[in-house]
Amino acid sequence: MTATVTAPAVMRVEDLEVSYGGVHALRGVTMEVRAGEICALLGGNGAGKSTLMKCLTGVVQPDAGQVLVDGEPVRFSSPSQALDAGVRVVYQELSLFPTLSVAENIVGAAGAGKVVRWKKVAAEARAAMRSVGVNLDLDRAVGQLAVGEQQIVEIVRAVRSRGRVLILDEPTSALGREQADHLFELLDNLAAAGNAVVFVTQDFGDALRHADVIRVMREGRLSQEFRPGETTSLELIHAAFGADRNVLESTYESGHVRLPARNDQPVVLDARGIQSLPMVGDMSLTAHRGEVVGLYGGLDSGHLAFAQALVGARNRSAGKVSVGEKTVGANNPAASVKAGIGYLSADRREGLALSHDVADNVTLANLTRMSRWLVPARKEQSVTKELIDTLRIRSARPDVAVDTLSGGNQQKVLFARWMLFDPEVLVLVEPTRGMDIAAKSDVIRIIRERAEQGTAVVVVSAEAEIVLSVSDRVLVARKGGITREFVDEEVSVSELVAAATG
Amino acid sequence: MATPTMSADTTEKKHPADGGRQGLAVRLGSRALRNATLVGPVLLLVAMFVAFSLTTDSFLTTRNLTSVIQNNSVIAILGIGLTMVILLGEIDLAFSGIVLVTGASTGLFFTGTAVSIPLIGAFTVGGGGLVQTLVTLLVGLLLGLLVGWLVGKVAVPSLIASLAVLLLAQGLAVYWLNGQAAFDFPDWVLSLGHGKAFGIPKLAWCAAAVALVVHLLLSRTIFGRHIYMAGANRNAARLSGINTTRLVLMVFAISGLIGAIAGICYAGNFGSVNAESGKELLLPTFAAVVLGGNSLLGGSGGVKNTVVGVLIFAVLDNGLLLLDIDVFLRPLMQGLLLVVAVMLNVGLSRLAAYANRQSSDQTVQSLA
Structure with a gap:
């Protein structure tokens, strides 16, 4: 963290107002982006974060107010003008070419002349990745990478075309903790090199751990500015959502949860020795009637692949799944639904x-x-x-x-x-991804109600807070196996994370 | 946020004069408007109809319109079969081969000519009755099923699978016809191809029946809904427990069956089927389906769209003929008008998407 309050403002917005068809997205926002500073822009869905970002990048023209770069008022009428002024953006919806290789995506047409010199493309892509401290296979098609890896490609690409302001929209929403930490190291380096970095986020932890300054948005206004050392996540939650209390908030507040004793209802879901190479070696999981089982793991722990293999959406090479007395055939989603297993995949658009x-x-x-x-x-x-x-x-x-x-x-x-x-069994993968806390607690409430009506729910997630808030029992996945079970004990977020990485 | 303030803001800001326009957008934004891909084609059809009625003496006559319908019924039947496949997000080229082989077999079976299937053996199906018709329909069904099997089970892209079956069907017909043309058809087939019932060509009745059945199938049955949903997102349908493989098999099989119906109609209409028959139907059928506003990506469109598309194509063809446009200029004019029509379609569907968004904004506001 390199910020000083006196650093010059690279970019400044004054009294920005934007409305879409009568809905005010921004109601007079004034903000500075300073060189060498990492700023977290925090807020719920619809707080105006995305709109503010779009104003900074010329995607949206403000109805009132102005944008200044180096003290000069500018009017970006298109994203390319913002690019020329050195504003780089990494969007949440990735804008990569899935059929092209990693190297081609990073270097693009920029590095080559009229004839593509493949060696040069590869060298430049390698250099760009090294400068950021990552190492991906240059020749793989981007479409074959995991979402987290794709995000890294996108960031490497943005960083490579040198800008002075780097804006990232929810950069960690699809990343595991290790990769997220890695990303923030990279952002630290960029800030130290004099770039202004803004990341839009709904994750209070990320903001507290990694930002120099936290700006909270609510209902189209920039409500408050915080310094990480001088605030708590609870204070931030209240700034972003008002003082409504909910289940999830208490997890964030106390950082730990008391898991109840083992459920004595009959076992509904019995998945035994599931194998789906290369991601899942051997995983077993049972769920009782009316129980919420959390399956927590990092991005490459195999927990996502396990969920897919469980419901037949992914090839299952060994293992047995049964619902009640019935055995469910492998690799057949229709059979799995018929047996009473409902499935929500991590990608909403898939469903x-x-x-x-x-x-x-x-x-x-x-x-x-x-x-x-x-x-x-x-x-x-x-x-x-x-x-x-x-x-x-x-x-x-x-x-x-x-x-x-x-x-x-x-x-x-x-x-x-x-x-x-x-359904008898409901398998939910990342059910709260990309949601604000209010929506997250809504979802948690819905999941709990489902369980109370007798459904056995399996929540598969890389969000430790969510897993702890919703589950009766928590399993930890690591390297394609289940390494730990938490039941009838007090568990904190950091214990859970440690169990998954340790 | 209080509702009155919000809606007041809305009206002032974007529509100073007219608050009612948004009300209209809301109404249009419902289910009806998402079928707005139909509005453009209908407007185009009406415009052409009026234009040709005014500019020529002979267009708006019973005789002319009857012949327009007569000449395009086979394309309509094929287009309806193709519609199901397109809604599912697949492509089917095989129908023009299926028309050929079933048209040919209608004649060959009637004359008692022995036909043989390589490696399986020869057979004759004599007479012009029910059995012979059923075997002809079965040939179409099986060929369609073969495409469906290749696409659904073997996972061959439908363009390639149906191209292969198209060639296979043509090959079978060439082999069966043995350099001859089939021109002896049962009386009822010839009557179907030329006759009228209640003043309207029997072919049109046949097309209307196929249209009605498929329309009801698509719009009222769960099977039809599954076609739309699997066309819009195959994976979502699969993960929701729909057996998409079986769905693909059935849709192609039905398309093959409809192809066989078209084949019998074709034989009756032209009175002669040779190795080149049916090829001329491929492009008009596709043009009609797309002109009617069916999305080639699947999930949106329907029989109504296809019927309108066929009529557009038919009226355009007929109108240019009646206007006595130079024969050598006609294809160019046709091409130009088709380009315009397709552009109009794209424009209107964007407008529909926009209005849809507006209406949902409005809903959200009124709830806020």
């Missing part, structure tokens, strides 16, 4: 037909149970309406296309699908 409406998506797994041949149109509308109300999905109409909803509400549509299905 949703975005161009179709809420009702279509909610009933996708359920139509054959509701009727034999014909679509039960009226019933479909009414059950969807009910679920929209129960889950508080903010779209409120069954006939609105899912792609017009926010990420959190899209996730709730998926929940609605499986609530309607009423």
